[in-house]
Amino acid sequence: MNALAKVPVTIVTGFLGAGKTTLIRHVLENAGGRRLALVVNEFGDVGVDGEILRSCGIESCPEENIVELANGCLCCTVADDFVPAIEALLSHEKRPDHIIVETSGLALPKPLVKAFDWPPIRSRLTVDGVIAVVDGAAVAAGRFADDPDEVLAQREEDAAVDHDNPLEEVYEDQLLCADLVILNKADLLDEGELARVAEDIRKTIPRSVKVAPTREGKVDADVLLGIGAAAEDDLAHRPSHHDAEEEHDHDDFDSFVVEMPAVSDPAALVSKLAKVAEDHDVLRMKGFLEVSGKPMRLLVQGVGARFRHHFDRPWAAGEPRRSRLVVIGEKGLDRAAIEAALAA
Numbered sequence: 457m458n459a460l461a462k463v464p465v466t467i468v469t470g471f472l473g474a475g476k477t478t479l480i481r482h483v484l485e486n487a488g489g490r491r492l493a494l495v496v497n498e499f500g501d502v503g504v505d506g507e508i509l510r511s512c513g514i515e516s517c518p519e520e521n522i523v524e525l526a527n528g529c530l531c532c533t534v535a536d537d538f539v540p541a542i543e544a545l546l547s548h549e550k551r552p553d554h555i556i557v558e559t560s561g562l563a564l565p566k567p568l569v570k571a572f573d574w575p576p577i578r579s580r581l582t583v584d585g586v587i588a589v590v591d592g593a594a595v596a597a598g599r600f601a602d603d604p605d606e607v608l609a610q611r612e613e614d615a616a617v618d619h620d621n622p623l624e625e626v627y628e629d630q631l632l633c634a635d636l637v638i639l640n641k642a643d644l645l646d647e648g649e650l651a652r653v654a655e656d657i658r659k660t661i662p663r664s665v666k667v668a669p670t671r672e673g674k675v676d677a678d679v680l681l682g683i684g685a686a687a688e689d690d691l692a693h694r695p696s697h698h699d700a701e702e703e704h705d706h707d708d709f710d711s712f713v714v715e716m717p718a719v720s721d722p723a724a725l726v727s728k729l730a731k732v733a734e735d736h737d738v739l740r741m742k743g744f745l746e747v748s749g750k751p752m753r754l755l756v757q758g759v760g761a762r763f764r765h766h767f768d769r770p771w772a773a774g775e776p777r778r779s780r781l782v783v784i785g786e787k788g789l790d791r792a793a794i795e796a797a798l799a800a
């Protein structure tokens with residue numbers, strides 16, 4: 457690559473649990489000879505995504521090219537955390553061919569794209585494309601839509617009703633910034649539902665943007681990387697619910713970490729977690745757990761009440777076998793009740 461050429465950056469956005477990490481892992485495994493670097497940002501400080509990506513140990517993305525920015529929201533810490541992380545990646549002797557940024561599921565992508573318009577950044581980097589990953593099943597189930605009956609009822613009570621739904625706002629902001637939408641979890645939908653969700657997405661985005669159905673984030677790296685959008689030059693076409701604000705906060709969401717004892721029966725635990733998620737409207741749970749008598753650690757992933765678990769790798773020698781689960785939901789999550797239900 458020409459030493460003066462800008463390094464392309466792909467921003468992968470998408471709501472909690474949509475499949476961003478799964479998609480990126482697939483790209484790393486099928487990078488077609490590209491030298492990749494990753495910046496991973498998570499909401500909730502257990503560092504699950506970084507661990508999943510590091511544990512693939514793939515040549516295209518060596519460990520020193522994976523930077524984790526835990527705890528929060530890249531969109532709010534651009535100057536303090538993100539820019540230095542990117543500069544560190546660019547200073548490596550072998551400069552990456554392409555950088556992929558995984559935002560947290562609650563991050564708004566536009567402030568991040570804006571950062572690439574700053575003179576010291578735009579001279580060296582360009583946003584090749586913003587990819588929005590969508591959980592097709594969650595959209596089909598109406599998770600991001602306001603309940604029309606409820607809005608109507610509120611209107612009758614109060615003419616100036618603010619019916620903003622924080623889930624819907626984050627979801628739409630992510631779509632509105634996208635150059636390509638990956639409609640993931642197609643396996644959970646029938647053809648009619650898939651077509652309906654794709655149509656809803658197209659209607660939400662005023663520009664013409666491709667909507668590609670997928671399973672398990674299996675998208676060709678040549679499709680994802682090399683879009684050439686230069687999104688930093690095109691901010692005006694990417695409207696956001698937060699355009700009028702100088703800063704935004706994430707007060708709409710809560711997260712906490714639960715320390716658990718070692719598990720004896722993973723299947724029973726996962727049924728219990730699914731029940732807790734259902735009862736308390738938990739949006740996301742994930743973590744690594746110790747299973748008594750097993751040398752491998754258990755990766756548990758919940759999106760709403762849908763759970764998956766598998767043993768991902770052996771505990772390393774000297775690695776503390778801690779069982780920790782991050783729990784994320786809308787503000788007002790009943791932490792004490794959730795902890796009590798998990799301990800029962």
Ligand SMILES: Nc1nc2c(ncn2[C@@H]2O[C@H](COP(=O)(O)OP(=O)(O)OP(=O)(O)O)[C@@H](O)[C@H]2O)c(=O)[nH]1
Nearest residue numbers: 471472473474475476477478561641671672757764
């Ligand atoms: N059924 C189904 N599950 C999927 C698919 N893609 C990913 N998943 C599962 O969805 C869960 C969340 O996937 P992740 O890739 O961790 O999602 P994410 O967007 O990175 O999640 P956050 O970083 O927490 O926002 C995991 O259990 C995945 O195995 C798919 O196409 N179909």
